Amino acid sequence: MVFGQNENSSTSTEKNIESGSTYKKYKNGKLDSIIVTMAAVNYGNALLFSKSNDEIRITNVADKNSVITIVLKNKKQIRTLFYKQQPAVIVENIDFDIENLPKSSVISSLISDNMVFSNTYISNDKIFGDDFPDKTFKLFHGLRVRPDLDNLDAIFENIGDFFSEEDALLKIFYGRYAEKFAPQVLAFLKTDASGKIKxxxxxxxxxxxxxxxxxxxxxxxxxxxxxxxxxxxKFQNIYMEYREKADLNQ
Known part of the structure; x- marks a missing residue:
C-alpha cells in the first residue's frame, strides 16, 4: 500500500507481514525511516529504524535502555548494541587473513547465501546485570544485512527489503525457525597479543x-x-560440539 505524496516529496508504504506490519517513509525517492509494528505481545510492540549521515539507529520501543547502531569504518560495517549508553556488544566486519589476524580478538568467519564474511566480536554482557534485553539482543544478532554493502543508504535499503519479507520477524524472534536461516560457521578463533591463534x-x-x-x-x-x-x-556439528566442550571447560 502506498500513501499520498505531499509538497516535501514524501511518500509512505505499508506491507503486512507475518505477526506485524512494515511502514516505510521515503523523502525525495530515498528511504528515510522504517517502522515495524509487531502483533505478538511477547515480541514487544514496534521497532524503529532511522538513518543520519553517519549512522543507522535502531530501537525497540519496549526497551528504553538499548540502542543498536550501524556505522562504517573504512567501508566496513560496525554494529554496536548500546545498553544504558554503554557499548555491550560490538561486531566489526573485517577481511579475513589466517596469516594476519587481528590481535587479542575473537574472530568469526561465516557463510550465508553463498557469501563468506568475517568479523571481530567484543562483548561486555556483564553490564546487563539482571535486566538482559532479550528481544533487542535477538534483533542485534538476527537482523540480516548484506556484509558487502559499504554505504549507509544501501544498508538501510537492505534492512527495508529484509522487513518486507513475509517471515522477517520469525527469522529474528522465533527460535527454531530463526536457526534455519542462521549463517553457517567456517571459523571461530581467539588470538593472542601478537595475532597468533590461541x-x-x-x-x-x-x-x-x-x-x-x-x-x-x-x-x-x-x-x-x-x-x-x-x-x-557436518562441520557445523563438529563446531557445535567444540563450542559445547569449550563452554564446559571455562
Missing part, C-alpha cells in the same frame, strides 16, 4: 562446493590438537 576451530574453505570436504583444524593453547576433513554441513 584457541578455536577453522575450516579452510578452499573447495566452494558445500557438499565436498574441506580441511579443518582445532586449536588449543596455540597448538593444533585435531585435524580432519568434512563437508560444510
Amino acid at each position: 584457541d578455536g576451530i577453522f575450516m579452510d574453505f578452499k573447495n566452494k562446493n558445500i557438499n565436498e570436504k574441506n580441511n579443518y583444524n582445532i586449536y588449543k593453547n596455540g597448538k593444533i590438537i585435531k585435524s580432519g576433513a568434512e563437508n560444510l554441513s
Whole structure:
C-alpha cells in the first residue's frame, strides 16, 4: 500500500507481514525511516529504524535502555548494541587473513547465501546485570544485512527489503525457525597479543562446493590438537560440539 505524496516529496508504504506490519517513509525517492509494528505481545510492540549521515539507529520501543547502531569504518560495517549508553556488544566486519589476524580478538568467519564474511566480536554482557534485553539482543544478532554493502543508504535499503519479507520477524524472534536461516560457521578463533591463534576451530574453505570436504583444524593453547576433513554441513556439528566442550571447560 502506498500513501499520498505531499509538497516535501514524501511518500509512505505499508506491507503486512507475518505477526506485524512494515511502514516505510521515503523523502525525495530515498528511504528515510522504517517502522515495524509487531502483533505478538511477547515480541514487544514496534521497532524503529532511522538513518543520519553517519549512522543507522535502531530501537525497540519496549526497551528504553538499548540502542543498536550501524556505522562504517573504512567501508566496513560496525554494529554496536548500546545498553544504558554503554557499548555491550560490538561486531566489526573485517577481511579475513589466517596469516594476519587481528590481535587479542575473537574472530568469526561465516557463510550465508553463498557469501563468506568475517568479523571481530567484543562483548561486555556483564553490564546487563539482571535486566538482559532479550528481544533487542535477538534483533542485534538476527537482523540480516548484506556484509558487502559499504554505504549507509544501501544498508538501510537492505534492512527495508529484509522487513518486507513475509517471515522477517520469525527469522529474528522465533527460535527454531530463526536457526534455519542462521549463517553457517567456517571459523571461530581467539588470538593472542601478537595475532597468533590461541584457541578455536577453522575450516579452510578452499573447495566452494558445500557438499565436498574441506580441511579443518582445532586449536588449543596455540597448538593444533585435531585435524580432519568434512563437508560444510557436518562441520557445523563438529563446531557445535567444540563450542559445547569449550563452554564446559571455562
